[in-house]
Amino acid sequence: MKTSEKLTLAIVVMSVAAATALYGVWEDKVWLFAPLLTLLYIALAVWAMSSGFRVQSSELKLGVRGRRTEDGRLTTANGDGSDSSTSTHPYSHTPKLSGHNGDSTSHIPHPTTHKSISIPPGGGLLMLFCLYSAIMIPFSVIPYEAKISTLRVGAYIGVYWATASILSRFPRRKAVWMTVFGFLILVALYSLVQHKLSPEMLFGFERYTNYGERLGGTYICPNHIAHLFQMWIPFCLVFLFLPQFGWFWRICFAYSIPLFAILIYQTQSRAGLLGLIAGLATTALLLMLRKSRRLFYIALLVVPLLGAGTLGGLWMGSEMFRDRMAPVVRVLELAGEGEWGRVAEIDFRPMTWADAFVMGKERPLLGVGPGNYGQTFPEHRKRWKGLRRETVHPHNEYLELFTEYGLIGAALIVWVLISFCIPMIRLIKTSDRATHALPAVAILAALAGTAVHGFFDFELRIFPNALMLSLLAGCAAAPLLQMESGKQRTRKKEFRQDDG
Numbered sequence: 100m101k102t103s104e105k106l107t108l109a110i111v112v113m114s115v116a117a118a119t120a121l122y123g124v125w126e127d128k129v130w131l132f133a134p135l136l137t138l139l140y141i142a143l144a145v146w147a148m149s150s151g152f153r154v155q156s157s158e159l160k161l162g163v164r165g166r167r168t169e170d171g172r173l174t175t176a177n178g179d180g181s182d183s184s185t186s187t188h189p190y191s192h193t194p195k196l197s198g199h200n201g202d203s204t205s206h207i208p209h210p211t212t213h214k215s216i217s218i219p220p221g222g223g224l225l226m227l228f229c230l231y232s233a234i235m236i237p238f239s240v241i242p243y244e245a246k247i248s249t250l251r252v253g254a255y256i257g258v259y260w261a262t263a264s265i266l267s268r269f270p271r272r273k274a275v276w277m278t279v280f281g282f283l284i285l286v287a288l289y290s291l292v293q294h295k296l297s298p299e300m301l302f303g304f305e306r307y308t309n310y311g312e313r314l315g316g317t318y319i320c321p322n323h324i325a326h327l328f329q330m331w332i333p334f335c336l337v338f339l340f341l342p343q344f345g346w347f348w349r350i351c352f353a354y355s356i357p358l359f360a361i362l363i364y365q366t367q368s369r370a371g372l373l374g375l376i377a378g379l380a381t382t383a384l385l386l387m388l389r390k391s392r393r394l395f396y397i398a399l400l401v402v403p404l405l406g407a408g409t410l411g412g413l414w415m416g417s418e419m420f421r422d423r424m425a426p427v428v429r430v431l432e433l434a435g436e437g438e439w440g441r442v443a444e445i446d447f448r449p450m451t452w453a454d455a456f457v458m459g460k461e462r463p464l465l466g467v468g469p470g471n472y473g474q475t476f477p478e479h480r481k482r483w484k485g486l487r488r489e490t491v492h493p494h495n496e497y498l499e500l501f502t503e504y505g506l507i508g509a510a511l512i513v514w515v516l517i518s519f520c521i522p523m524i525r526l527i528k529t530s531d532r533a534t535h536a537l538p539a540v541a542i543l544a545a546l547a548g549t550a551v552h553g554f555f556d557f558e559l560r561i562f563p564n565a566l567m568l569s570l571l572a573g574c575a576a577a578p579l580l581q582m583e584s585g586k587q588r589t590r591k592k593e594f595r596q597d598d599g
Contacts (some may be wrong), residue, residue, distance in 0.1 A: 104265045105406055107146035111258055112275060114139055115570055116282035118563030119327060123301045123318045128131070132562060136254055141168065143257040150216055150264070171180030186462040217580040219263035221519035221572065225256045228511045232504070239468020240475050248470030248503075251562065254592045255569040264572025267580035272534075273344055275574060276334070279567075284333060284351070290316030294365065314365040318561075325371025326549065326558040328359040330568060332375060333382045333544035335359070368556040369423050380406050389527050414515040447565035448494050448555065454479050455493040459502040466505035475502075492560060496553030499560070516546075519572070522579055542575035 114135055125131040232249040239245035266272050294314045299306055301317065310321050319322040335352040338344055344352070363371045380402045387398040413420040426445050433442045434449065443450045458479040459466065467475045473491035480490060493499050500509050523539040530536040549568065552558055559565050 103149040104269075107142045107261055108265050108275065109143040110138060111262060111570060112278055113274040115279060115563065115566050118566055119286055120282065120317050120516075121302075122323075122561070122563045123306070123315065124304055126319045136250060138203075139254050139258065140250075143254075143261055144278050146261050146265070182568045193274060202235045211468065216260070217264050217267060217583065219260060219576040220522045220579060221249050221515040222256070222260055222263070224511060224518055225259070228508065228515065229253050229256050231511060235465065235468055235504070236596060238465065240471045241468065244474060245468045248595060251565070252469070255565050258566060258569040259573045259576075262570055263576040263580055266574055269577075272574060272577060276338070277344075277348060279570065280331070280335075280348075280351075280355075281361050283327075284355060284358075286317050287328065287355070287362055287410045290314060290362060291358075310360075313367045314362060316362065316366075321366035322552075322556050323558055323561045323564060324364040325363045325368035326374065326552050326556070326561075326564055327375045327567065328363050329371055329548050329552065330545040330564075330571065332356055332359050333378050333548070334538070334541040334571070336379070336382055338543045340537060341533055343534055365421075367419055367423055369427065370558075372420070373555075374522075374548035374552035376406050376409055377551040378544045381544040381547035382540060385527055385543060388524075389536060389540070396588035432536055451480075451490065452483055452495055452498055455495070455498045455502055457481075459498065459505075462505060464505045466501065466503045466509055468506060469503055472499050492557040494556055496557060496559055499557060519576075523575070526579060530578070532578075535582075538575040538578075542572055545571060 117131075118135060121131060148170075199228075229252050232245070232252055236242050236245040236249060252354065266275065267277075291314075293301070293316070298312075298315070299309060301315070301319075306315065306319060308319060313321040314324070315321050316324040336353050338352045339349055343347075360375065363375055383402050384395065384398050387394040414424065428447060430442050430446050433445070455472075455476065458476060472493065476490050476493070493502070497509075500512060504512075520543060523543055526539045527536045527543075530539075545568065549558065559568070
């Protein structure tokens with residue numbers, strides 16, 4: 100790894116750690132968000148400029164003459180007539196020129212370069228989505244909000260690209276996993292203690308809003324920190340099956356699973372609990388798919404039953420779960436009866452969703468612009484009349500995506516997900532290395548849980564959560580780039596042999 104790559108990776112990891120630990124303090128401010136976003140962009144820019152093209156320093160500095168061996172090494176002639184081999188990057192190739200005697204053993208120092216930034220699965224389409232977001236800025240209802248939203252999206256995509264590309268050449272990827280996991284454990288322990296001692300305070304600051312007995316941890320809204328722990332539980336589960344982590348870390352992963360689950364339960368987040376069940380169910384299905392198709396088909400029947408049984412057990416055995424889910428059941432009953440006026444008295448979401456859908460239909464192709472939902476929605480607020488309820492987000496990721504980016508943006512995101520999931524599923528089924536396949540299982544499970552959570556919340560609009568998901572996706576996608584790099588080296592070696 101080059102120094103720029105190490106610094107980029109360190110800044111990304113520290114940014115994720117700082118964001119998850121301090122988000123609740125600056126959730127309603129920009130004094131930390133703005134410098135953190137600027138730091139990320141500086142690191143990504145330095146990495147992109149330094150890694151975009153590499154020069155073969157061994158050939159440029161020495162000005163050597165020699166020949167390449169079959170394994171890609173450069174053999175140089177010493178003064179005593181002996182040969183010495185200099186290792187070069189497998190992608191590099193110095194063109195051979197015929198000497199006076201007509202042979203092709205003479206080399207001329209040549210500033211050979213090659214692209215070293217690999218495109219991760221769905222990365223090209225994500226860049227297209229970011230470009231679409233930037234193009235939408237002057238056509239947005241409020242261009243300033245569109246600029247901020249586009250900067251955020253660009254940062255997430257940059258973190259995904261950089262992490263996947265760097266870790267595809269970094270042999271000790273587990274160091275990144277363990278570093279982020281270590282910070283998350285500290286966040287979890289602080290959240291647990293702080294919730295018992297002084298839930299109304301956060302790092303010495305009084306919370307600007309109070310969610311009663313619900314755990315908020317280092318966030319303000321309990322739903323958002325529930326999503327943070329929800330994303331990590333599938334990773335902790337699959338890491339138990341990787342001996343490369345050693346006994347100490349595997350024991351830590353084993354203890355963290357009930358710890359994170361307890362914290363999610365104490366947040367009383369309905370979306371968090373449903374997302375957790377969806378993530379665990381997806382993990383089980385994909386693990387069975389890796390074993391055999393027969394086990395996968397059996398799991399398709401068993402896992403949904405287990406999920407339904409878990410929900411039933413929570414309903415029967417948890418008073419908190421019944422209290423939280425009773426309004427949902429009542430809303431469904433009233434909606435079936437057509438009593439929409441009474442629905443609005445119980446929950447703001449269904450009425451807000453209906454108004455948001457009407458707003459989206461006014462500009463169905465392009466939407467109102469990135470980040471413009473909160474400023475545009477009030478004039479379309481017809482069904483929900485609660486004066487003390489904020490409408491910055493519709494509490495539904497799908498509706499917010501449709502209203503802000505239109506059908507074009509929504510289609511791009513669907514295309515991104517397909518382009519990401521298909522290679523990951525193929526990796527799970529075909530890879531003979533558990534260190535490659537199991538993180539792919541975990542990231543797909545995290546995405547499944549996020550998809551369920553997103554029906555009732557806006558967790559991907561939360562800076563540290565989206566940043567964490569980008570980092571996890573980049574780590575999981577790195578083996579695909581590593582394998583593609585190996586295939587390219589093999590093809591180049593075969594080409595040199597055929598050419599010789």
